[in-house]
Every structure is written in structure tokens, then in C-alpha cells.
Amino acid sequence: MRRTLQPLLSLLLGLAAGLLVTWFAGESPWHVLRILGQGAFGSRYDLGQTLFYTTPLIFTGLSVAVALQAGLFNVGAEGQLTLGALAAAAVGGLWPRLPAPAAPWLAGLAALLAGTLWGAIPGWLRARRGSHEVINTIMLNFIAAGLASYVALYPLRNPESQNAETRPIGPGYLISQFGVFSGAPVSAALPLAILAAVLVWVLLWRTGLGYELRAVGQGEAAARAAGIDAGRIRIIALSLAGGLAGLVGVGEVLGNAGKFRVDFSPEYGFIGIAVALLGRNHPAGIVAAALLFGALHKGAAALDLETEHVTREVSLLLQALIILCVSAEGLWAWMGDKHWAGKRPPGDAGKKGAGEMGIENCLH
Amino acid sequence: MFFQLSAATLRVSTPLIFAALGGLLSERSGVINIALEGLMLIGAFGAAVGTLVTHSPWLGSVCGMGAGAALAALYGLFVIRLRANQIVAGMALNMLALGLTPFLCKMFYDVTGSTPAIAAPERFHSAPLWLSWVLVALCWVGLKQTPAGLWLTFAGEHPEALEAAGIRVNRVRWAAVLMSGALAGMGGASLSVYLSSSFSRNMTAGRGFMALAALIFGKWRPVPAALACLLFGFADAAQMRLQGATLWGGKPIPVQFIQILPYLVTILVLAGVVGRSRAPKALGRPFPGG
Numbered sequence: 001m002r003r004t005l006q007p008l009l010s011l012l013l014g015l016a017a018g019l020l021v022t023w024f025a026g027e028s029p030w031h032v033l034r035i036l037g038q039g040a041f042g043s044r045y046d047l048g049q050t051l052f053y054t055t056p057l058i059f060t061g062l063s064v065a066v067a068l069q070a071g072l073f074n075v076g077a078e079g080q081l082t083l084g085a086l087a088a089a090a091v092g093g094l095w096p097r098l099p100a101p102a103a104p105w106l107a108g109l110a111a112l113l114a115g116t117l118w119g120a121i122p123g124w125l126r127a128r129r130g131s132h133e134v135i136n137t138i139m140l141n142f143i144a145a146g147l148a149s150y151v152a153l154y155p156l157r158n159p160e161s162q163n164a165e166t167r168p169i170g171p172g173y174l175i176s177q178f179g180v181f182s183g184a185p186v187s188a189a190l191p192l193a194i195l196a197a198v199l200v201w202v203l204l205w206r207t208g209l210g211y212e213l214r215a216v217g218q219g220e221a222a223a224r225a226a227g228i229d230a231g232r233i234r235i236i237a238l239s240l241a242g243g244l245a246g247l248v249g250v251g252e253v254l255g256n257a258g259k260f261r262v263d264f265s266p267e268y269g270f271i272g273i274a275v276a277l278l279g280r281n282h283p284a285g286i287v288a289a290a291l292l293f294g295a296l297h298k299g300a301a302a303l304d305l306e307t308e309h310v311t312r313e314v315s316l317l318l319q320a321l322i323i324l325c326v327s328a329e330g331l332w333a334w335m336g337d338k339h340w341a342g343k344r345p346p347g348d349a350g351k352k353g354a355g356e357m358g359i360e361n362c363l364h
Numbered sequence: 365m366f367f368q369l370s371a372a373t374l375r376v377s378t379p380l381i382f383a384a385l386g387g388l389l390s391e392r393s394g395v396i397n398i399a400l401e402g403l404m405l406i407g408a409f410g411a412a413v414g415t416l417v418t419h420s421p422w423l424g425s426v427c428g429m430g431a432g433a434a435l436a437a438l439y440g441l442f443v444i445r446l447r448a449n450q451i452v453a454g455m456a457l458n459m460l461a462l463g464l465t466p467f468l469c470k471m472f473y474d475v476t477g478s479t480p481a482i483a484a485p486e487r488f489h490s491a492p493l494w495l496s497w498v499l500v501a502l503c504w505v506g507l508k509q510t511p512a513g514l515w516l517t518f519a520g521e522h523p524e525a526l527e528a529a530g531i532r533v534n535r536v537r538w539a540a541v542l543m544s545g546a547l548a549g550m551g552g553a554s555l556s557v558y559l560s561s562s563f564s565r566n567m568t569a570g571r572g573f574m575a576l577a578a579l580i581f582g583k584w585r586p587v588p589a590a591l592a593c594l595l596f597g598f599a600d601a602a603q604m605r606l607q608g609a610t611l612w613g614g615k616p617i618p619v620q621f622i623q624i625l626p627y628l629v630t631i632l633v634l635a636g637v638v639g640r641s642r643a644p645k646a647l648g649r650p651f652p653g654g
Contacts, residue, residue, distance in 0.1 A: 021467075025471055129636075131631075131635050134398060134455075135573050135580075135630065135634060136634065136635075139630050140627075140631070142569075142570055142624060142627040143624045143627050143628060146620040146621070147620065149620050150618050150620035150621065153620075154618060273455060277452060310467075311467055311470050311476050313463045313467050313476070315463070316460075316462055317463035317464055317467060320459035320460035320462075321460070323459070324438075324457075327442070327448040327449050327452040327453055328442050328447070328448045328453075
């Protein structure tokens with residue numbers, strides 16, 4: 001009960017706080033709420049756009065969650081998805097004559113591999129050098145952005161456009177969109193995302209690897225006592241996380257733009273953190289949270305257009321407030337869920353002690 | 365050229381040093397501070413606005429420090445009082461700052477990009493640079509020689525002992541977090557009112573995290589951390605100078621490869637060093653009692 005109530009209440013609390021902020025800006029909260037709702041679900045196109053935003057959020061949410069289950073904080077989904085999309089566009093741009101159905105599979109595989117690599121790097125750094133993945137993944141985000149920018153502006157530049165983007169992929173690569181959404185780019189990437197959620201659930205709760213992953217997340221000492229190689233698991237966890245984020249490229253490049261556009265991502269990677277936290281690191285919760293944040297993103301775009309004082313960045317604000325509320329353990333302690341109270345010493349609310357900075361966990 | 369590069373290094377390291385010192389105070393007291401990036405950003409914004417309003421960079425900086433401290437107060441509320449996971453809350457705070465600054469910018473100036481430019485006589489010309497090193501010295505002396513410094517260190521290493529001695533650990537941590545907000549805010553101020561002439565969206569560009577890396581590299585001690593900031597500052601300054609440089613064949617090195625240098629240096633530095641670095645023992649573990 002507490003597991004669903006806490007995110008729900010945090011959501012409401014965060015939303016209320018955010019609306020308070022917009023009220024300070026001079027907008028009526030009811031007005032804001034109405035525009036948010038209409039912008040997200042008002043028409044078939046709006047719903048389609050919401051679903052279009054939801055798809056990458058499922059991937060990045062799963063990415064962050066898989067890492068969190070292993071006790072790792074993947075802030076690098078942004079860089080991982082950038083390189084995933086770039087890889088898909090590169091394959092499609094360099095071999096444009098490849099026919100369907102092989103073409104999209106190949107491009108999708110490239111996206112998966114690129115993301116996996118970008119996750120393996122911080123995984124290895126954490127496992128073998130002890131340096132903390134929060135900083136490394138953030139640095140890698142910047143590096144990925146630089147690399148992608150270079151590729152889109154030079155080797156794979158689109159000759160027919162002034163924008164910073166790669167050349168269009170061959171027609172065999174494009175995956176079709178569901179027409180029911182009046183033109184919104186909802187493609188097979190959405191069912192793929194849901195399939196990924198199911199597979200992650202199976203992995204985490206029905207396989208030995210998943211068990212080991214979660215064991216490492218519960219505590220290094222216990223995992224080691226059980227004979228699990230924490231370092232190896234960490235590399236695997238962050239690689240998986242990277243691969244999941246890389247799959248965003250499928251929806252964006254194969255199902256939407258047909259090329260890699262620099263800065264295409266409205267912070268999907270960071271919002272994935274909010275999605276994972278609100279969804280309590282569980283695939284079902286993640287899909288729900290992704291839908292919510294997708295709706296928020298779409299609605300916020302409407303806010304930008306239809307109000308004088310509120311801009312689309314308010315969605316970032318709302319997400320931040322929601323995350324803060326979800327994470328405030330002390331706020332929820334009063335709920336007195338017997339399963340939680342008393343079982344966890346106060347130190348666990350921070351859950352990670354000095355080991356967090358990678359000191360204890362290095363060079364084993 | 366060498367002189368120019370050194371001067372540039374010193375200038376560019378200034379925001380990093382302020383932020384790293386802020387992080388140092390917080391982390392030495394036992395509170396992880398991933399939020400340096402967001403604190404710097406809001407400090408940069410606050411300082412730009414403050415300077416535009418008061419026409420004095422000093423008063424503007426005070427505004428920046430105030431903004432940083434205010435945001436840090438929110439952070440303290442969630443991680444000290446409500447025992448939220450410090451890394452999660454820190455990231456949330458970064459997102460908060462990222463979302464709040466364009467929002468406020470639009471509210472005050474009707475644009476979401478940058479604040480209006482600050483005229484040259486109203487900006488700093490070298491003061492933050494000197495100030496940052498004075499602060500390094502103050503931190504170094506303060507941590508070792510003053511009672512407050514001792515309390516700070518105990519709060520991060522043996523909080524139970526400190527509490528038993530009659531000093532409220534969480535009070536010390538609150539003070540540390542607020543000061544870290546003010547210092548990071550000053551770091552942000554030196555970005556917007558010293559190194560440039562306005563606030564622009566996301567102008568911190570990862571510097572808060574570099575400051576954190578410098579702190580870790582410097583083993584949570586003021587002077588080594590400041591030197592580490594110089595290293596990252598050097599990478600940043602070099603990156604700016606190298607743009608346009610050519611490889612032996614005469615082809616220019618793509619600017620993007622040069623721009624990623626500071627981030628690459630951060631990763632390499634962290635990878636090479638952390639094995640031998642030791643964090644404050646109680647870092648990251650909330651102390652009961654709010």
C-alpha cells in the first residue's frame with residue numbers, strides 16, 4: 001500500500017508546489033492545470049504526442065531503474081541515448097540502400113550497442129577504479145554531446161539543410177507510424193518500450209543475474225558474502241542501463257526524424273531519473289510514470305504557448321519538486337508501514353555511506 | 365603566451381574554487397553535495413539580477429550568495445530534516461535550478477535566454493580571483509585551528525562523539541550546507557559578473573561537477589582541492605585557446621574535440637586517484653534528530 005501511495009502523494013504534493021510557483025508568476029493554478037490537461041490529452045494528435053514523449057521516457061526510466069537496482073546512479077542516460085540515436089542514424093546514413101526488414105533491425109542493434117558501450121565505460125570505471133558513476137556519467141554526457149555534434153556537422157552532415165543534423169537515413173530504415181494519432185509520430189518504438197519493460201521485469205525478478213544485481217544494490221558486503229562479484233555486476237548493470245537508453249534512438253531516428261538532429265532530446269535522460277524514482281524502480285511503475293511525465297512535457301509545451309508568464313521549463317521544476325517529495329523518507333515515515341519502520345536503521349535512509357564516493361568499493 | 369594561459373587559468377578556476385570550497389564544507393560535515401551545479405547556477409542568476417538592480421557587483425554577489433543559500437536551505441530541509449537520499453535530492457535540486465532560472469528570467473526580463481548585459485564598470489575585474497584564494501587560506505586555517513572547524517570535522521567523522529560532547533550535529537550540518545550554498549553561489553556570481561557579463565541558460569555547463577571532482581581529487585582538503593581546481597581550470601582555459609589550432613597536416617582540430625577536454629580530464633583524474641582517497645567517515649549518512 002505504501003509503495004503506491006508514496007509516489008502518488010509525492011506527485012500531488014509536487015504538483016501543488018509547482019502550481020504555487022506558477023501562481024507567484026501571475027497565473028491562475030486552475031488555468032494552468034486545465035491547459036496542462038488539454039495539452040496532453042485534448043485531441044488524438046495531443047494524445048499521440050504525449051505517447052511519443054512517453055516512449056523514450058520508458059527507456060530512460062528503465063535505464064536509470066536497472067542501475068539503481070544495482071545501487072548505481074546512472075545520470076548518463078542523456079549521453080547514452082544521444083550516441084544510440086547517432087549510431088542508428090549513422091548506419092542508416094552510411095548504408096542507405098539496405099532494404100527493410102533487415103535495415104531497421106540493424107540500425108536498432110547499432111543504437112543498442114552504442115548505448116551499451118557508453119554505459120560500460122562508467123561501469124568499468126566504477127568497478128575497477130572506484131570512481132563514482134555520478135560524476136563520470138555526467139562528464140560522459142558532455143563528451144557524447146561533443147562527439148555527436150562533430151559527427152553531425154562534419155562527416156555525416158546533411159547537405160540539404162542548415163540545421164545541425166545528419167544526412168537522412170535510407171527509406172528501408174523507417175518504421176511506420178500508427179495513423180490513428182492524426183500525424184503524431186507514434187511508432188513501433190512504443191510497443192518495443194513496453195516489451196523492454198516486461199523483459200526488464202523478467203530479468204530482475206526471474207533470473208539469477210537479476211537476483212545478483214539486486215543483491216549488489218542491497219549492500220556490497222552481503223553480496224560478497226554470497227559470492228557475487230560486485231565489480232562484474234556493476235559493469236553489467238551500467239551496460240544494460242546504457243543499452244536501454246540507447247534504444248531511444250529507435251523511436252527518434254527510425255520512427256520520427258529519419259536522421260540524427262543535434263539536441264533532439266528535451267532532457268529525456270534527466271527526466272528518466274524522475275520516472276524511475278516515481279515508479280519506484282519497478283517496470284510497471286515506470287511505464288505509468290513515463291506516461292505521466294510525457295503528459296507533463298506535452299502539456300508544458302502548451303503552457304508556453306498559451307500563458308504569458310509560464311514557460312516550458314516549468315515541467316523541469318515540477319519534476320524536481322516531485323522527485324524531492326518522493327525521496328523525502330522522513331516525510332513518509334509517519335505512514336507507519338510496519339514493513340519499513342524499525343527494519344531500517346537511520347543510516348539507511350541515506351543508504352549509501354562513505355562507500356558512496358567509491359572508496360570502499362574500488363580495486364577488488 | 366604562457367603568461368596569458370596562466371592568467372586565463374587563474375581566472376577560469378575562480379568559480380571552481382568557490383564551488384569546491386562550498387562542497388568541502390558540506391561534505392566534511394557529512395552531507396554529500398551533488399547540488400553544487402544547481403547552487404552555482406542560481407547564484408549566477410541571483411548575482412546577475414542583483415548587479416543589474418544595484419549597479420554594484422559586490423551587492424550583486426551578495427544576492428547571488430543569498431540565492432545559493434536559499435536553495436541550499438531547501439536542500440538541507442530535505443536531506444537533514446527529512447532524511448532524503450542525498451544524491452537523489454542533490455540531482456533534484458540541480459533540475460530545480462535548471463527549471464527555475466529560465467522561469468525567473470522570463471518573469472523579470474521577459475526572455476528565457478539571458479539576462480541583459482551588465483556594463484563593464486559594474487562588473488568585477490579581478491576581485492573574485494583574490495577573494496577565492498583568501499577563502500582557501502581561511503578554510504585551511506579555520507578547519508585546523510578553530511573550534512568550529514573541529515566541530516565540522518567531527519560531524520563528518522564521528523557524529524556520535526560530537527553529539528555526546530554536547531554539540532548538535534545537525535546544527536553544524538545545517539550551517540555547513542547553508543555556507544556551501546553561499547560559497548557555490550559566489551562561484552556562480554564569479555561566472556556571471558566576473559568571467560562574463562550576464563547570466564545565460566545553463567551557463568555552469570558541468571562546472572559544479574568538476575568542482576566536486578576537484579574536491580574528491582583533493583582528498584577533501586582545501587589547498588589540494590584548490591590546486592585540483594587549477595588543473596581543471598587549465599584544461600578549460602587551454603580548450604579556449606586551442607580552438608583553431610591545427611594538427612601537423614594543417615587541418616584544424618574540430619572544435620568539439622577540444623571542448624570536451626575538461627570533461628575528459630575530469631574522468632581521467634578521478635579514475636587515477638580515487639583509490640587512495642578517503643572520504644569523511646559519516647559522509648552521506650543522515651543523523652537522527654533533524
